[in-house]
Amino acid sequence: xxxxxxxxxxxxxxxxxxxxxxxxxxxxxxxxxxxxxxxxxxxxxxxxxxxxxxxxxxxxxxxxxxxxxxxxxxxxxxxxxxxxxxxxx
Amino acid sequence: xxxxxxxxxxxxxxxxxxxxxxxxxxxxxxxxxxxxxxxxxxxxxxxxxxxxxxxxxxxxxxxxxxxxxxxxxxxxxxxxxxxxxxxxxxxxxxxxxxxxxxxxxxxxxxxxxxxxxxxxxxxxxxxxxxxxxxx
Numbered sequence: 001x002x003x004x005x006x007x008x009x010x011x012x013x014x015x016x017x018x019x020x021x022x023x024x025x026x027x028x029x030x031x032x033x034x035x036x037x038x039x040x041x042x043x044x045x046x047x048x049x050x051x052x053x054x055x056x057x058x059x060x061x062x063x064x065x066x067x068x069x070x071x072x073x074x075x076x077x078x079x080x081x082x083x084x085x086x087x088x089x
Numbered sequence: 090x091x092x093x094x095x096x097x098x099x100x101x102x103x104x105x106x107x108x109x110x111x112x113x114x115x116x117x118x119x120x121x122x123x124x125x126x127x128x129x130x131x132x133x134x135x136x137x138x139x140x141x142x143x144x145x146x147x148x149x150x151x152x153x154x155x156x157x158x159x160x161x162x163x164x165x166x167x168x169x170x171x172x173x174x175x176x177x178x179x180x181x182x183x184x185x186x187x188x189x190x191x192x193x194x195x196x197x198x199x200x201x202x203x204x205x206x207x208x209x210x211x212x213x214x215x216x217x218x219x220x221x222x223x224x
Contacts, residue, residue, distance in 0.1 A: 001096065002099055002147070005098070005102040008102070009102045012106030016110045016113035016132070016136075020113050020116065029181065029185075031122055031184065032125065035116070035122065038173055039129040039132060042132055042136070042137055043109055043113065043132065043136070046106075049140045053098075053144050058154075064162055065161060065162050069165070072173055075177070079173075079176035080176070082184065083183050
Protein backbone atom coordinates (compact mmCIF):
# COMPACT_ATOMS: atom_id res chain seq x y z
CA UNK A 1 0.00 0.00 0.00
CA UNK A 2 2.84 2.38 0.81
CA UNK A 3 4.25 1.75 -2.67
CA UNK A 4 1.07 3.04 -4.30
CA UNK A 5 0.97 6.06 -1.98
CA UNK A 6 4.62 6.76 -2.76
CA UNK A 7 3.94 6.58 -6.49
CA UNK A 8 1.10 9.03 -6.08
CA UNK A 9 3.28 11.30 -3.96
CA UNK A 10 6.08 11.26 -6.55
CA UNK A 11 3.57 12.04 -9.29
CA UNK A 12 1.97 14.93 -7.39
CA UNK A 13 5.29 16.46 -6.35
CA UNK A 14 6.77 16.17 -9.83
CA UNK A 15 3.71 17.90 -11.23
CA UNK A 16 4.12 20.59 -8.56
CA UNK A 17 7.77 21.12 -9.58
CA UNK A 18 6.68 21.41 -13.22
CA UNK A 19 4.10 24.06 -12.27
CA UNK A 20 6.82 25.91 -10.35
CA UNK A 21 9.07 25.76 -13.40
CA UNK A 22 6.28 27.23 -15.50
CA UNK A 23 5.97 30.13 -13.04
CA UNK A 24 9.77 30.49 -13.03
CA UNK A 25 9.95 30.91 -16.80
CA UNK A 26 6.77 32.95 -17.10
CA UNK A 27 7.57 35.52 -14.43
CA UNK A 28 6.36 38.23 -14.91
CA UNK A 29 8.15 40.11 -12.08
CA UNK A 30 11.49 39.33 -10.50
CA UNK A 31 10.00 38.37 -7.14
CA UNK A 32 7.70 35.87 -8.86
CA UNK A 33 10.79 34.00 -9.98
CA UNK A 34 12.32 34.14 -6.50
CA UNK A 35 9.07 32.80 -5.04
CA UNK A 36 9.00 30.05 -7.67
CA UNK A 37 12.53 28.92 -6.77
CA UNK A 38 11.67 29.05 -3.06
CA UNK A 39 8.63 26.83 -3.59
CA UNK A 40 10.60 24.52 -5.85
CA UNK A 41 13.17 23.99 -3.10
CA UNK A 42 10.38 23.07 -0.68
CA UNK A 43 8.86 20.60 -3.13
CA UNK A 44 12.31 19.11 -3.69
CA UNK A 45 12.67 18.60 0.08
CA UNK A 46 9.40 16.64 0.09
CA UNK A 47 10.63 14.60 -2.91
CA UNK A 48 13.90 13.76 -1.12
CA UNK A 49 12.00 12.63 1.98
CA UNK A 50 9.68 10.42 -0.07
CA UNK A 51 12.74 8.96 -1.82
CA UNK A 52 14.20 8.19 1.61
CA UNK A 53 11.01 6.32 2.56
CA UNK A 54 11.14 4.38 -0.72
CA UNK A 55 14.79 3.40 -0.25
CA UNK A 56 14.20 2.69 3.48
CA UNK A 57 17.24 4.73 4.50
CA UNK A 58 17.69 7.83 6.65
CA UNK A 59 20.78 9.01 4.76
CA UNK A 60 18.81 11.56 2.75
CA UNK A 61 17.65 13.64 5.71
CA UNK A 62 20.90 15.54 5.80
CA UNK A 63 20.43 16.37 2.13
CA UNK A 64 16.89 17.58 2.85
CA UNK A 65 18.11 19.72 5.75
CA UNK A 66 20.87 21.22 3.59
CA UNK A 67 18.32 21.97 0.89
CA UNK A 68 16.08 23.73 3.42
CA UNK A 69 18.93 25.91 4.69
CA UNK A 70 20.27 26.65 1.22
CA UNK A 71 16.85 27.62 -0.12
CA UNK A 72 16.11 29.93 2.80
CA UNK A 73 19.47 31.64 2.72
CA UNK A 74 19.41 32.16 -1.04
CA UNK A 75 15.90 33.65 -0.91
CA UNK A 76 16.79 36.03 1.91
CA UNK A 77 20.09 37.01 0.27
CA UNK A 78 18.38 37.79 -3.02
CA UNK A 79 15.63 39.84 -1.32
CA UNK A 80 18.21 41.75 0.70
CA UNK A 81 20.16 42.46 -2.45
CA UNK A 82 17.02 43.90 -4.06
CA UNK A 83 16.07 45.87 -0.93
CA UNK A 84 19.45 47.28 0.05
CA UNK A 85 21.71 46.85 -2.95
CA UNK A 86 23.95 44.72 -0.76
CA UNK A 87 23.70 41.38 1.02
CA UNK A 88 25.86 41.97 4.10
CA UNK A 89 26.36 45.59 5.13
CA UNK B 90 -1.23 -3.06 13.90
CA UNK B 91 1.16 -3.01 10.99
CA UNK B 92 -1.75 -2.48 8.63
CA UNK B 93 -2.91 0.57 10.59
CA UNK B 94 0.60 2.04 10.55
CA UNK B 95 0.87 1.47 6.80
CA UNK B 96 -2.52 3.10 6.34
CA UNK B 97 -1.45 6.15 8.37
CA UNK B 98 1.81 6.50 6.41
CA UNK B 99 0.01 6.14 3.07
CA UNK B 100 -2.68 8.68 3.97
CA UNK B 101 -0.05 11.16 5.15
CA UNK B 102 2.02 10.75 1.97
CA UNK B 103 -1.04 11.23 -0.24
CA UNK B 104 -2.18 14.27 1.75
CA UNK B 105 1.30 15.82 1.62
CA UNK B 106 1.55 15.31 -2.12
CA UNK B 107 -1.92 16.73 -2.67
CA UNK B 108 -1.20 19.82 -0.58
CA UNK B 109 2.10 20.45 -2.38
CA UNK B 110 0.31 20.12 -5.71
CA UNK B 111 -2.47 22.48 -4.61
CA UNK B 112 0.07 25.03 -3.38
CA UNK B 113 1.98 25.02 -6.65
CA UNK B 114 -1.23 25.11 -8.65
CA UNK B 115 -2.33 28.15 -6.64
CA UNK B 116 0.98 29.83 -7.39
CA UNK B 117 0.33 29.38 -11.12
CA UNK B 118 -3.34 30.30 -10.94
CA UNK B 119 -3.54 33.35 -8.65
CA UNK B 120 -3.43 36.79 -10.30
CA UNK B 121 -0.56 38.76 -8.70
CA UNK B 122 2.41 38.22 -6.45
CA UNK B 123 0.93 39.30 -3.14
CA UNK B 124 -1.86 36.75 -3.54
CA UNK B 125 0.55 34.20 -4.98
CA UNK B 126 2.57 34.38 -1.77
CA UNK B 127 -0.38 32.80 0.03
CA UNK B 128 -0.44 29.52 -1.87
CA UNK B 129 3.06 28.05 -1.38
CA UNK B 130 2.89 28.49 2.40
CA UNK B 131 0.31 25.71 2.40
CA UNK B 132 2.78 23.55 0.52
CA UNK B 133 5.44 24.35 3.11
CA UNK B 134 3.45 23.65 6.24
CA UNK B 135 1.07 20.89 5.19
CA UNK B 136 2.82 19.31 2.19
CA UNK B 137 6.29 18.92 3.64
CA UNK B 138 4.79 18.48 7.12
CA UNK B 139 2.72 15.54 5.91
CA UNK B 140 5.70 13.92 4.21
CA UNK B 141 7.88 14.43 7.31
CA UNK B 142 5.31 12.98 9.72
CA UNK B 143 4.80 10.07 7.32
CA UNK B 144 8.55 9.45 7.31
CA UNK B 145 8.71 9.67 11.11
CA UNK B 146 5.86 7.18 11.54
CA UNK B 147 7.38 4.92 8.89
CA UNK B 148 10.85 4.72 10.43
CA UNK B 149 9.68 4.61 14.06
CA UNK B 150 6.77 2.22 13.57
CA UNK B 151 7.65 -0.05 10.66
CA UNK B 152 11.46 0.01 10.54
CA UNK B 153 11.93 0.10 14.30
CA UNK B 154 14.43 2.95 14.54
CA UNK B 155 13.43 6.29 15.94
CA UNK B 156 14.61 9.26 13.88
CA UNK B 157 14.36 12.83 15.11
CA UNK B 158 15.85 14.48 12.00
CA UNK B 159 12.37 15.18 10.68
CA UNK B 160 11.49 17.38 13.64
CA UNK B 161 14.61 19.43 12.87
CA UNK B 162 13.56 19.96 9.24
CA UNK B 163 9.97 20.76 10.26
CA UNK B 164 11.08 23.27 12.88
CA UNK B 165 13.50 24.90 10.45
CA UNK B 166 10.87 25.20 7.71
CA UNK B 167 8.23 26.52 10.11
CA UNK B 168 10.68 29.13 11.38
CA UNK B 169 11.96 30.28 8.01
CA UNK B 170 8.81 30.23 5.83
CA UNK B 171 7.29 33.45 7.30
CA UNK B 172 10.64 35.22 7.14
CA UNK B 173 11.20 34.49 3.48
CA UNK B 174 7.56 35.36 2.64
CA UNK B 175 7.98 38.67 4.48
CA UNK B 176 11.20 39.41 2.62
CA UNK B 177 9.64 38.59 -0.75
CA UNK B 178 6.65 40.86 -0.04
CA UNK B 179 8.95 43.71 1.04
CA UNK B 180 11.17 43.37 -1.99
CA UNK B 181 8.08 43.31 -4.22
CA UNK B 182 6.78 46.54 -2.62
CA UNK B 183 10.24 48.01 -3.04
CA UNK B 184 10.19 47.21 -6.76
CA UNK B 185 6.62 48.47 -7.27
CA UNK B 186 6.17 51.66 -5.19
CA UNK B 187 2.77 52.30 -6.77
CA UNK B 188 1.36 49.40 -4.73
CA UNK B 189 2.03 51.36 -1.51
CA UNK B 190 -0.39 54.16 -2.44
CA UNK B 191 -3.40 52.42 -0.88
CA UNK B 192 -1.56 51.60 2.34
CA UNK B 193 -1.79 53.82 5.45
CA UNK B 194 1.04 56.16 6.42
CA UNK B 195 4.05 54.57 8.06
CA UNK B 196 4.65 57.50 10.41
CA UNK B 197 8.25 58.01 9.35
CA UNK B 198 10.13 59.52 6.47
CA UNK B 199 10.57 56.27 4.61
CA UNK B 200 7.92 54.15 2.95
CA UNK B 201 6.76 50.62 3.64
CA UNK B 202 9.50 48.68 2.00
CA UNK B 203 12.62 50.68 2.81
CA UNK B 204 14.57 50.28 6.01
CA UNK B 205 16.05 53.16 7.95
CA UNK B 206 19.79 53.65 8.10
CA UNK B 207 21.58 51.58 10.68
CA UNK B 208 21.64 53.49 14.02
CA UNK B 209 25.42 53.34 14.52
CA UNK B 210 26.04 54.98 11.16
CA UNK B 211 27.06 58.40 12.47
CA UNK B 212 29.72 59.42 10.00
CA UNK B 213 28.85 62.39 7.74
CA UNK B 214 26.35 61.57 5.07
CA UNK B 215 28.01 60.62 1.85
CA UNK B 216 26.20 59.46 -1.20
CA UNK B 217 26.94 55.74 -1.36
CA UNK B 218 27.71 55.09 -5.02
CA UNK B 219 26.35 51.55 -4.91
CA UNK B 220 23.03 52.60 -3.40
CA UNK B 221 22.76 55.67 -5.61
CA UNK B 222 23.18 53.60 -8.71
CA UNK B 223 20.66 51.06 -7.48
CA UNK B 224 17.78 53.55 -7.09
